[in-house]
Amino acid sequence: MSDATSTLTGAGNYFEDFEVGAKLRHARGTTIGEIENQMLTKLVLNTADGHYNEHRMQGTQFGQRLVFGLVTGSVCIGLTMQDTGENALAELELTGIRFTSPVFHGDTLYAYTEVLEKRDSDREDAGVVRFKHWGTKQDGKIVFEGERTVLIKRRSHWGNR
Amino acid sequence: MADPDLTQFKLVTKGHSFEDFNEGQVFAHHWGRTINAGDNSLFTTATLAYCPLYFNVEYARAHGHPDVVVNPMLVVCTVVGMSVEDLSEAGGPFLGINGLKFHRAVYPGDTLTARSTVVSKRESASRGNFGIVTWRTEARNQRDEIVVSYERTNLVAKRRGAPL
Numbered sequence: 001m002s003d004a005t006s007t008l009t010g011a012g013n014y015f016e017d018f019e020v021g022a023k024l025r026h027a028r029g030t031t032i033g034e035i036e037n038q039m040l041t042k043l044v045l046n047t048a049d050g051h052y053n054e055h056r057m058q059g060t061q062f063g064q065r066l067v068f069g070l071v072t073g074s075v076c077i078g079l080t081m082q083d084t085g086e087n088a089l090a091e092l093e094l095t096g097i098r099f100t101s102p103v104f105h106g107d108t109l110y111a112y113t114e115v116l117e118k119r120d121s122d123r124e125d126a127g128v129v130r131f132k133h134w135g136t137k138q139d140g141k142i143v144f145e146g147e148r149t150v151l152i153k154r155r156s157h158w159g160n161r
Numbered sequence: 162m163a164d165p166d167l168t169q170f171k172l173v174t175k176g177h178s179f180e181d182f183n184e185g186q187v188f189a190h191h192w193g194r195t196i197n198a199g200d201n202s203l204f205t206t207a208t209l210a211y212c213p214l215y216f217n218v219e220y221a222r223a224h225g226h227p228d229v230v231v232n233p234m235l236v237v238c239t240v241v242g243m244s245v246e247d248l249s250e251a252g253g254p255f256l257g258i259n260g261l262k263f264h265r266a267v268y269p270g271d272t273l274t275a276r277s278t279v280v281s282k283r284e285s286a287s288r289g290n291f292g293i294v295t296w297r298t299e300a301r302n303q304r305d306e307i308v309v310s311y312e313r314t315n316l317v318a319k320r321r322g323a324p325l
Contacts (some may be wrong), residue, residue, distance in 0.1 A: 040238070044204075048249065074235075081212055086212055095259045143316065
C-alpha cells in the first residue's frame with residue numbers, strides 16, 4: 001500500500017492510550033430502521049418473523065416489529081468501534097451480553113464504554129483490553145450491555161508503520 | 162372456479178417448544194452460509210464498525226490477512242441466525258450470551274455451519290408458560306475449524322403457552 005497503514009487510523013486509540021476505569025460516551029448515534037433491523041436480520045438467516053412481520057406483531061403486546069437483539073448489540077458495539085477497535089488486531093471474546101429493554105423501528109441508539117482491564121498479550125506488538133459497553137435509546141433507557149475483549153495494537157510497534 | 166377454502170390448509174409449523182429440549186440433545190442447524198464480501202461490507206457499514214480490517218483489503222493484507230476480515234459480529238449474527246428455527250423461533254425473549262470466544266478469522270468465501278447442544282433447561286419461576294433453556298453453540302468453517310463458540314440462554318414457550 002502506498003501510504004503507511006498508521007495514517008489510516010486514529011492516533012489516540014492504541015493499547016497505550018486506554019486507562020482502566022476510563023468512561024467514554026461515544027459521539028454518534030444511529031436511528032434503527034429497515035436497513036438495520038429488517039435487512040440485517042434477513043441477511044443472517046434469522047427466521048424469527050417477529051423481527052420483520054409487522055402484521056403479526058400488531059397482534060402482540062409489543063404492537064410492532066421487535067429489533068433483533070444482536071442487531072441492537074452489533075450497532076451498539078459498532079458505535080463504540082472507532083474509539084475501541086479502530087486499531088484492533090482481533091476481537092477475542094464477548095460475555096454478559098444482555099438485552100434489557102425492547103428496541104423498535106424509529107428508536108435511536110447511543111453507546112457508552114468503561115475500560116475494565118488491560119493486560120499483555122502473547123505477542124509483543126499488541127495488548128488485550130477488556131471493555132464494558134452499554135447501549136441506550138433516545139430516552140436514556142439502557143437496552144444493551146456486554147463485555148468485550150479486544151487485541152489492540154501498541155503504538156510502540158505500529159504507530160509509525 | 163371458486164376460491165379455495167384457505168382455512169382448511171394445514172399450517173406448516175416451525176420451531177421447538179420447551180418440552181422438546183432435553184439436556185445433551187444436539188441440533189445440527191440448517192443451511193450453512195457462505196459469507197461473501199458484500200455481506201461483510203453491508204453489515205459492517207450498516208453497524209458503523211469502523212475498523213479498516215473489515216473494509217480495506219490493502220490494510221488487511223498489511224496486517225497479515227489474505228483478504229478483508231469478516232466482521233466478527235457478522236459471524237455471531239449469522240451463527241445465531243442459523244440456530245433460530247431449532248432453538249428460539251417458537252417464542253421467547255433472548256436472555257443472554259456468555260463465554261463467547263472468537264477462535265479464528267473468517268474471510269469472504271468461507272462457509273459457516275453451526276451445531277448446538279442443550280446445556281440445561283429449567284422452569285421459569287416468574288412466567289409459568291415459559292421455561293429457560295441454555296445451549297452451547299459452536300460454528301465451524303469449511304475446513305471443520307472452529308470459528309466461534311458461546312452459550313446462549315432464552316425463555317422458551319411451552320407448547321400451550323402463547324409465544325409473545
